[in-house]
Amino acid sequence: MHAIGIDIGGTKIAGALVDEFGVIVKSERVPTPAGDPAQIEDAVVQMVQSLSAGEQVAAAGIAAAGFIDAAQSTVYYAPNINWRNEPFRAKLEARLDLSVVIENDANAAGWAEFRYGAGRLYSDMVTLTIGTGVGGAIVSADKLFRGGFGAGAELGHMRIVPEGLPCGCGARGCIEQYGSGRALLRMANEYADAGGIGQTLADVRAARGELRGEDVAALIADGDGGALAALRQLGHWLGQACASLSAVLDPQVFVFGGGVSSAGELLLDPIRSAYFDHLPARGYHPEPEFLVAELVNDAGVVGAADLARLSAAQ
Secondary structure (H helix, E strand, O other): OEEEEEEEOOOEEEEEEEOOOOOEEEEEEEEOOOOOHHHHHHHHHHHHHHHHOOOOEEEEEEEEOOEEOOOOOOEEEOOOOOOEEEOHHHHHHOOOOOEEEEEEHHHHHHHHHHHHOOOOOOOOEEEEEEOOOEEEEEEEOOEEOOOOOOOOOOHHHOEOOOOOOEOOOOOEOEOHHHHOHHHHHHHHHHHHHHOHHHHHHHHHHHHHOOOOHHHHHHHHHOOOHHHHHHHHHHHHHHHHHHHHHHHHHOOOEEEEEOHHHHHOHHHHHHHHHHHHHHOOOOOOOOOOEEEEOOOHHHHHHHHHHHHHHHHHHO
8 A cells, every 4th residue: 555755845745655565556746836835735635636646545744834833733933924823733624535634844754764764674763864953853752753743853953062053943052053055064164264274165165155054065076185174163063062962862763864974984083083082981881883864855755654554653
């Protein structure tokens, strides 16, 4: 029995019909009408209907950024869409002949990695998605952790620097300000300002008018000293965060997704180094694995579909 996964992003809505092995049978994408919740609802309904036409479908899972209640029904708050206490599941089920679950997008992506990707051989996993911000997902004893109110695992907003950089969440010093793609760009600009190993970064910035994420990624791939130094700085902060997470969660594996994870071992090496430098009781604490996510851009839809299928089966 297939299930449908829908991933609502800030710029696009991606959908897929997914089989029980996590394989995408067919998929669709449309732009996100982010300013109009009613149009988003219409777009999701139309996509589910299109993907389910002529198919046996067990359920539909919808992944979106924001706080989702423990019943996987109501969106408490979404940063990119004007949803506040939005009863999104009830609205969709009133228009679709399917059971629906709503899930945080990072949770959905992390669940996909746990079921079908880099975390499939483990029972306890932490996923950090390193994109514009930092998303997180926790699997403990083969179960997705959501917290008492459903809004847990917001790992990007774990504070690591007291009175550090201001974050969009209203706090200061969150890991999102030190371990995200946006943070990497800020660090690269700081190296460009300093000259020396940052001179190539400065030259690219001067030629383009600004540094872009793809510029930094290209220079990392080329082995540029300044870009690699910025990446190591990013990895240092992520490794510190992982050491703190290990003290609480004791995962067997950390999985890193998002655009920055394409750097592979160039990112994982400084993460491991900082992790072991800051791990409590090092030498006595079992050492987890550090891996790059495997499902990349498909993780959100695959995870949402699988969570919906499991919910329907229960």
